[in-house]
Amino acid sequence: MQRQVALIKQSLFDQGYLDDQFIELEELQDDANPNFVEEVAALYFKDSPRLINSIDQALERGSFDFNRLDSYMHHIGASKVKTECTMFREYCRVGNAEGCLRSFQQLKKEHAILRKKLDHYFQLARQAGPKEAARRSK
Amino acid sequence: MADVMRPEKLDMSNDTSSLGSPELLHVLAVDDSIVDRKFIERLLRVSSCKVTVVDSTTRALQYLGLDGNHSSVGFEDLKINLIMTDYSMPGMTGYELMKKIKESSAFREIPVVIMSSENILPRIDRCLEEGAEDFLLKPVKLADVKRLRDSLLKADEMSFKNIMHKRELQANDIYSQLKRAKI
Numbered sequence: 001m002q003r004q005v006a007l008i009k010q011s012l013f014d015q016g017y018l019d020d021q022f023i024e025l026e027e028l029q030d031d032a033n034p035n036f037v038e039e040v041a042a043l044y045f046k047d048s049p050r051l052i053n054s055i056d057q058a059l060e061r062g063s064f065d066f067n068r069l070d071s072y073m074h075h076i077g078a079s080k081v082k083t084e085c086t087m088f089r090e091y092c093r094v095g096n097a098e099g100c101l102r103s104f105q106q107l108k109k110e111h112a113i114l115r116k117k118l119d120h121y122f123q124l125a126r127q128a129g130p131k132e133a134a135r136r137s138k
Numbered sequence: 139m140a141d142v143m144r145p146e147k148l149d150m151s152n153d154t155s156s157l158g159s160p161e162l163l164h165v166l167a168v169d170d171s172i173v174d175r176k177f178i179e180r181l182l183r184v185s186s187c188k189v190t191v192v193d194s195t196t197r198a199l200q201y202l203g204l205d206g207n208h209s210s211v212g213f214e215d216l217k218i219n220l221i222m223t224d225y226s227m228p229g230m231t232g233y234e235l236m237k238k239i240k241e242s243s244a245f246r247e248i249p250v251v252i253m254s255s256e257n258i259l260p261r262i263d264r265c266l267e268e269g270a271e272d273f274l275l276k277p278v279k280l281a282d283v284k285r286l287r288d289s290l291l292k293a294d295e296m297s298f299k300n301i302m303h304k305r306e307l308q309a310n311d312i313y314s315q316l317k318r319a320k321i
Binding site: 021024025027028030033036039040043044046047071074075077 | 171172173174176177180181184226228255277279280
């Protein structure tokens with residue numbers, strides 16, 4: 001089971017869903033705080049949908065206040081999602097409405113995928129035993 | 139025959155260090171992102187710092203008593219050793235917060251570190267010119283925090299040592315004056 005967890009984690013890295021930041025977060029875990037990474041992920045998925053909704057509503061209204069859109073997107077960046085964020089913000093910067101819409105659709109997809117994959121990963125990791133999950137796979 | 143006190147017996151107060159409690163730096167962190175707040179708080183705790191986290195520049199100013207609603211009474215005892223603030227925040231930016239802090243007599247000596255996810259050179263230059271202790275790119279690394287902490291502890295240790303040395307010299311001076319007066 002632990003090996004399965006390690007394999008899944010490795011594939012998340014390989015596919016670009018996780019990056020070094022994940023490792024940094026893991027290094028902050030200890031016996032007193034064994035689930036820190038999962039807590040951060042939970043916070044992220046509690047916080048980012050709100051921002052995504054704000055952008056959704058703004059775009060639906062046809063409101064292309066690029067500065068505001070950009071500031072919403074500011075906080076959503078997470079690895080693969082980050083790529084789409086960067087593209088969205090670039091489109092904002094040059095005022096490209098169509099580009100914004102396109103990259104935003106892609107971002108929502110990536111965000112949902114990331115959420116599913118991480119949920120699955122953390123679920124398995126919990127079953128395997130918290131201490132093992134915190135160990136880095138190299 | 140009066141008893142001339144030797145220097146060691148003179149009352150030399152130990153509370154010359156600016157550290158609020160022994161060895162624990164107290165850091166005020168300001169960030170509007172809940173994820174980033176959780177992260178920086180953890181980084182600071184892991185680095186053995188006492189942490190106060192607020193979610194806006196408004197709250198930071200309130201905490202420091204700089205929001206115009208307070209006199210400075212009651213805030214002199216507030217021991218903050220470092221302020222870390224995000225740059226981009228709604229309303230007042232971290233840069234503007236830093237300027238307010240530098241304008242206050244109570245807190246202008248406190249080092250201010252600015253954090254940002256954007257690597258914009260003119261922004262970094264401006265912050266450093268305005269007196270930022272450092273500018274950290276997000277995601278902030280544990281190594282960055284430890285480095286900050288170590289340099290602050292060292293600076294404090296140096297100033298503590300300087301003060302103690304000064305007092306020693308003064309005490310020795312008084313002692314020898316008294317001795318001479320006895321002759």
